[in-house]
Amino acid sequence: MAKRKRLSPAQSGYLSGAPEGKSALAGPLAAPAQTTAPIAQVASEASSHAALQELSEVLQTARARGLMIEEIALDAIDETHLVRDRITQDEDEMAALMSSIRSRGQQTPIEVVPLQGRLDGKSWGLISGWRRLSALRRLYTEDSEPEFATVKALVIRPESAEAAYVAMVEENEIRVNLSHYERARIAVRALKEGVFPTQKKALQGLFANAPRAKRSKIGSFVTLVEALDAVLYFPAAISEKLGLALVRQMTEDAEFAERLTISLQENARSTAAEELTLLNGALEAALNAPLSGDLEPDIQVHPSTEPQATPRLRQPGGSETAPRERISMQVAAGLRLGFAPDAQRIELSGAGVDTVLLEDLKLWLKQR
Known part of the structure; x- marks a missing residue:
């Protein structure tokens, strides 16, 4: 009777992957190991490239549309790129802004536009945010802290100079209300810079969102700016009522603007209150001045009669005139x-x- 042969137990690792560098099938003709298929590797690389390309396009679009906040060195920004609409800066307001930035940092970015070919090293032009930029510059001068050496900014690309001026005006209108004089002054300056073809177009373009009555008042202040801008020290303090009264008097009296200019040149003013007192005094004197020419009555009296009293006249509305x-x-x-x-x-x-x-x-x- 034939003797049975005992079988050895199955090896669990027989069909498993061979060690790195060796084939599962031992032998001189065994193929080298391949962990990733070539087509899978190519697909992975293509997917990564496409993702990076898409991310780059998103960032470029965000930057072009002014949606990306960047940090820009203070020295690289030209704040005179546009004629500023704000004439003066209240020191109390500036101190409060500096205190806020020192404790909490800059919360709201400014707006800048790229500049090309500048020899002075300025690569960005300021559109809006003059107060924040000024506050950071003063903080850096006082403290020399690196955190105040740069400013957070949105890079915008206005389609035209008109759009740049509109962006500046609208940002200031929202944040800090300007005086009528400051509004009229930027309209006058924008016209002189050739940004708008006419003064009417300048007013309509810069203050398109303002009510018509408000835009009309700003237009009235244009007369004040053109006549007195060179001699006024505190024009932003002129109220709407006083400004319109001065313009009305200039319209009615062709020599009033010249007299007022001479008065401002001859009188020193160190405060806004002193200048307002001078303007109010000149206006009151003009309104109370007698009519030009000889006001002596020209009445012929006959020897045998007494002069006839001038009858009372009725004004529009029925009241009598003495x-x-x-x-x-x-x-x-x-x-x-x-x-x-x-x-x-x-x-x-x-x-x-x-x-x-x-x-x-x-x-x-x-x-x-």
Whole structure:
């Protein structure tokens, strides 16, 4: 009887992967080990490249649209890139802003635009955020701390110079309300810089979101800026009421602006209150001045009769005018009527007085 052969137990690692550098099938013809298939490796590399490309495009788009906050050295920014709309800076407000930045850091970024080919090393032009930039510069000068050597900024690319000025004005309108004088001044300066073709276009472009009545008042202040900007020390302190009254007087009295300019040049002012007192005084003196020319009555008296008393006249609205009461009223745009009953004198003044009005008056008097 044949003897049975005992079988050895199965080896658990027989079909498992061979050690690194060896094939599972021992032998001189065994192929080298391949951990990743070539097509899988190529697909992985292509996917990584596509992801990086997409991320780069997203970052470029965000930066171009002004959605990316960057840190820029203070010395690289030109704050005079645009004519600033803010004339003065309140020291109390600046101190409060500096204290806030020192304790909490810069919370809101400024807006800048890239500059090309500058020889002074300035590579960014300031659009908005002049107060924050000024505060950081003063902090760095005082403390020399590295955290104050740079400013957080959004890089924007306005389509035109008009868009850049609009961005500056709108940012300041939202954050800190400007005076009417400052608004009118930036409109005048933008026109002089050639940003807008006309003053009307400048007002409409810069203050398109303002109500029409407000834009009209700003337009009135343009007259004040053009006449007195070179001699005023504290123009931002001029209230809306005072500014409009000064403009109205300039319109009615062609020599008022010149007289006021001379008065400002001849009188020293160290505070806004002193300048306002001077402006109010000049306006009051102009409003209370008598009509130009000789106001003596020109009445012929017959020897046998007494002078007839000048009858009382009725103003529009029914009220009576006393013989020696002086009337001064605005009768139309750019046209003011003055009447002195005791002097038997009527006078028209203002920008509306021209040769056309003269001829119309002659015709009306002939037909009267």
